[in-house]
Amino acid sequence: MKFCFLFFLFNLILVPGVLFAQPDSCNAVLKGNVLDGETGKPFQYASVFIKEFQKGASTDSNGFFQINNLCQGKVTVVYSALGYKSFTTSYKLNSDIRIDQIILHTDTCQLESVTVYGKKAEEIGSFTRASLTGKELDRTRGLSLGDALKELPGVTTLKTGNSISKPVIHGLHSNRVLVLNAGLRQEGQQWGNEHAPEIDPFVSDKMTVVKGAAGVRYGSDAIAGVVIVEPRNLPLKTGINGEMNLVGMSNNRQGTVSGLLEGKFGKWLPLMWRLQGTMSKAGNVKAPHYYQANTGFEEKNFSYAVGYNRKWFSGEIFYSQFNTTLGIFSGSHIGSVSDLQNAIEKSEPAVKSGFSYEINRPFQHVEHELVRAKFSAYLAKIGSLNLLLGRQFNNRSEFDVLRNSIANESKEIPQLQLKLTTHSADLVLEHKPFKNISGSIGTVYMQQANIWQGRFLIPNFKSQSFGGFIIEKWGLGKTDLEAGLRYDKKFLDIYLNDNGIVKLLPYSFSNFSGTVGAIYKISKALNWRTNAGTTWRPPNVNELFSKGLHHGAAAIEIGDPTLKPEQAFKLVTSLEAKSEKLNLESSLFYSQIQNFIYLKPDLELVQTIRGAFPSFTYTQIDARFYGSDLFASYEMSKSINLIVKGSLVLAENITEKGYLINIPPIRYSPAIVYRPRFIKEAYNSYLRFTLNRTENQWRVPENSDYANPPAAYTLFDAEAGTDLLFGKQKVSIIFQVNNLFDVAYRDYMNRFRYFTDEMGRNFTLRIKVPVSIYNKN
Amino acid sequence: MKQTKHIIFLLAFVAISISGCKKNKATDPTAEQPVNPGAGDEENITRIQLQFIDSANNTISKTFTLRDTDGQGKNPPVADTIKLEVNKTYFVSQSIYDDTKTPLSVVSDEIRKEANFHRFHYSIKGSLIAQTIITDYDTRSPAQPLGLEFKIKSGNAGGNSIFNINLRHFSNGIEKTANPADGEQDILVDFPVRVNN
Known part of the structure; x- marks a missing residue:
């Protein structure tokens, strides 16, 4: 402490x-x-x-x-x-x-393939951000979105076993973190703790986390922050180029292949294009002393983009499809609370297993399809006008373990299916700077429809939301000031089946979001950013109407149809120091959420024929979150670099004067990077040792969990990377060993902490090969 | 001419963009929904029926039922009181149903088919039932008890007892055992018992 x-x-x-x-x-x-x-x-x-x-x-x-x-x-x-x-x-x-x-003028003797053409200006500069790009992103290839973002200070994950992980920003996740996929709000069933974002990180070459109440630009729900995954920009230069990524892991014998091919046709056809695809397969994860049965997964994703770019107009179509089948650890399937207590008391899971790629019940199959069309017109006197049209279709199927073993063998019929269709349209004008005021004004529209089949979890619904915003920035020499205001209205029609009669329950929510911020350039090496924002979140359908037993959690969750929207205020202030030797980013945050919705344990057990289950009801309280993130990199000498990252989140239930459950404990990780400068042939070579320390979370509410939070743990990672040149062909190689000493540990932020230890030692090899097929000189 | 070419490309581009949208997926939330929230749950159980046959005269003597019509709802199951006569032996046959399904789902038939993966355990709080003996077996060798059919021997009259039924399910490669804590719990219910002279 x-x-x-x-x-x-x-x-x-x-x-x-x-x-x-x-x-x-x-x-x-x-x-x-x-x-x-x-x-x-x-x-x-x-x-x-x-x-x-x-x-x-x-x-x-x-x-x-x-x-x-x-x-x-x-x-x-x-x-x-x-x-x-x-x-x-x-x-x-x-x-x-x-x-x-x-x-x-265009470069006629360009050697390297060009995949990126510059960086878009940040829409709200006073937010504290962290990005994963370049080599840092390469180091995470083959990991899921959530696990990759964990590299950033202030970001942790909420996991369900090994295959499902959700990003957590400053202690909050799911509906309080907005994921922006190709400019669209990712609309899956993101309210669920075991519903990971359906995004292939290989689509992107830069993933950014905005830490702040960013509702003004991105809409309601962005209470803790925003995860931005933008597809790579299309090439501007005529030619055909590509990239191949190969990832292999030893622990779960994961193999991942991802490739992309992109180019621009010549003058005869002014179109830019890209094809991209990823395939991944993994088997059972091995904890240091045993295999976790049924923890493999399979992923098949692809995307394509076509772009058209003229001086006054540009357009881009982006299509992506994400398909995953993931096994849920067999040992987590339990019939009742006493089963759960038995499982907790045992040091090893009752289900024994060897290695296998086979995925049996329980498992999930999720498909996500996204189409985005982006059009920009550059109007000389006014500015640039951008239209973003999107359609998303999310199809989630959950296959439970069945009492009937014959039906259990079949992998055909899901016990729960949710289909969510989302259409959206955003029109944003980035107006021409007026004196030293620049900014944007926009309107947004979104429409959704959800249907369910199988066992009841959430009812069918239709929703429509409208919004409008304005964000302006004043440049005042050393200081930039920003302010923004937004209004949203959401209509939600619930179609609830009450004993065979479908009732229409209309809801409507509306509210303002606001932000003020400043960027103060203290000196050429020091920057100070502060942003204060308010944003809100209407209660989600599961919070209003959820009713039923969650296997694995052995809990009955009950919604409250009278919940009010959450209202959040968040202040983030950060200091960035960049000098030749030191690169420091240190931030503090304070956030207060009114009507914070959480699952409160009911005191009585619900009796059913299948046994007694604890029930939890969605309840509103006032909550407070505060803490600090730190990133520091110091160059000790030309070849030795020290890096320290840390995250601290403290959360309190103000109304009931206690703590909140599932808040990430303190984490910090110092690392040392050694770059041998004397090997000329293998440029960009490095060795890296990282220590990851996670403290014990003792700030937990009393009598609200089945077991005490796991003990603190320390893990060591070792890594070596290099770029090799075979003739003119560049090949980047990264070799990593995670959990070097095969430490058996459990993590508080894993919902399966009751059942199993985390992954043991894992060797990972990543190979990246840029491919140049044809370039016009 | 050049302008025309660009307009053609622009149109082609828009056409590609529209073709990217697939339609005809059943996504109307106002459409009919599954009949009853509990109905979709294949694990749902709403009724357990115990049929007691007096071993002395082999006639159907008594049927006792436990119902939980709202499944996972907050209303607890309601059980009949098992009323027995002093110091008698009964053959008991257990039937389990999910009434929310059409046609009626007979869960006990399912369990009988899967005898190798199930095991009932019976326990008594109090002294009104002297003994329970399971009389049906699975198809393993050696065969292990199942427990849909069993014998009960009533004790002396007086006081109240609780008769507890615990069904364990063994799947996912877990070996079937005689330990009432092994496997997963499928059923855990209590019947009150009374023995009269």
């Missing part, structure tokens, strides 16, 4: 300490515009970088850029964009400088 307070104190002292530091007197501004030499039109997303100050900007849709807070003197400026020749020049900065019409 000492660590927890030290950590908190550290941030508490550091953040204001830096605020009071005297900023230097650098306030010159460099601004200008960049044109595309090919078309003569404004160049969007070109990068402008000042070498001396390691500071840059990217151009907006009108080709304009502005870099503030520059110190006086000579500056070297590099203008660049992928696929274009970079252009370097220097200026003498005495006061503000405006540079007109820098022209970038």
Whole structure:
């Protein structure tokens, strides 16, 4: 516990300490515009970088850029964009400088394949974000979305066994974390603890977590934050290129193959395209002393994109399909509370198993289909107008263990099926900067229909929601100020079957969301961001109408049709220091949620013929979450780098004066990275050792769990990576050993902590091969 | 000319985008739903019936029923009181039903078919039942008791007792045992018992 307070104190002292530091007197501004030499039109997303100050900007849709807070003197400026020749020049900065019409020409002798063309400006800059990209993303290939994002400070996972994992931001998950998949709100049955996001991480080359109440831009539900998974940008340069990823794991004998091919046709057909697919298969997971029966999974995903890009218009169609079949650990299927208590008392699961790829009941089969069309028109006087149309279809089937063994053999008929169809349309205008005010204004619409079959979990429903928002940013030299406001209205029609009669129960919810934020550039190496936001969340259908037994949890969950929406306030303040040697990001957050919906244990057991089960009812309280995230990377020498990550979340039930259940314990992980500089042939080589420490969670409500939270644990990971060149062919290799010492441990954030130890030692080999088939010179 | 070409491509592009949408999936939430929330649950049980036959004269003497019509709902099961005569031996045959299914689901037939994966255990709180002996067996060798058919020997009159039925289910490669804590619980119910002179 000492660590927890030290950590908190550290941030508490550091953040204001830096605020009071005297900023230097650098306030010159460099601004200008960049044109595309090919078309003569404004160049969007070109990068402008000042070498001396390691500071840059990217151009907006009108080709304009502005870099503030520059110190006086000579500056070297590099203008660049992928696929274009970079252009370097220097200026003498005495006061503000405006540079007109820098022209970038296409690069004719480009060697490496180009897959990315610049970075879109952040819509709300005052939010604290963390991104997984480049090498850091490569290190997580083959993992699920949730497990990959766990690499980011402040993000943990809520797991159900080994195959189902959901991202948790600052202690919250499911309906309080919005997942933005290709610009659309991911609409599956995300309310369920054992319903993982249906996304193939290979689609993306950058996954971002926004930590803050981001409801203004992304709509209700973004109470704790947003996970943004954006597909790679389509190539701008004529040619055909690709990438191949291979992942192999020893523990569950997982094999993953993911490939993509993309290109742009020549002048005769101005279309860009991409095909992408991933296949994965894994068998039973091995805990240090035994195999976990029925824990394999199979995944088959594919996506394609077609884009059309002209100077005044661009359009892109993105289609993706995600299909997974995942086994649920057999030892977690129990008939009653006494079975559960028996399972907890046993040190090993009763179900014995060897290794197998076979998936038996209980298992889930989930399909998610997403189509997105994105159109942008660049209107000279107004700005850029963006239309986003989306359709998602989620088909979830759950196959239970049946009393009837013959039916149990069949893998055909699911006991529960939920089909959710979502249509959405967003129209957003990013208006041209007016003096130093820039921003966007938009409207959103979404329509949903849900139907169920099999055993009852949630009723059929239809919903429609409308919203409108405005977000503006004032650039005031050293400080940028932001403010946004949004209004949403949601109509929810429930079709509840009451003993054969279908009743229509109409609900409607509406509310405002707001945000204010500031980015303060203290000095060239220090940045301070603060954002305060309010957002809300209407109660979900399961919270209103859930009624029934959850196997595995041995609990009856009962909804409350009178629940009110949750109203959240969240403040996040963070400090970023970037110098040659030190890279530090430290943030504090405080969040208060009114009418926080949670499952409160009822005191009486529900008696059924199948035994007595504890029941839980969805109840509203006021809750408080606060804590701190830390990321620090320090370069000790040219070849040795120290990295520290940590997350602290404290949660309290204000109404009942207690703690909340399922809050991640304190986690921190120091790592050391060694890069041998003397091997020229294997560039980008490194060795990395990581220690992962997870403390015991003792802040739990009394009498609300079947077993005490598991003990603290320490794991060691070792890793080596390199980029090899075979002639002109580059091959990136990463070799990892997780849980090096094969430690048997259980994790509080795994719902199967009652039944089994976590995965034992695991060796992973990742190979990435960029493929260049044809490039126009 | 160039403009026309671009317009054609634009149209082609929009056509591709529309073709990306599949339709005709049954997604109307107003459509008819399964009859009763409990009905969809294949594990649901609403009725247990015990038929007692007096071993002395082999005539049907008594039937006692336990019902839980709302399944997993908050209403507890309601059981008849098993009323027996002093110091007699009865043959008991157990029938289990899910009344929410059409046609009626006879769970006990299912269990009999799967005798190798099931085992009933009976216990008595109190002294009114002196002995229970299971009389039916599964098809293993050596055969193990199942428990849909059993014998009960009543004790002396006086006081109240509780007769407990516990059905264990062995699947997922768990070996069937005689231990009442092994396997998964399928049924756990209590009947009150009274013995009269």
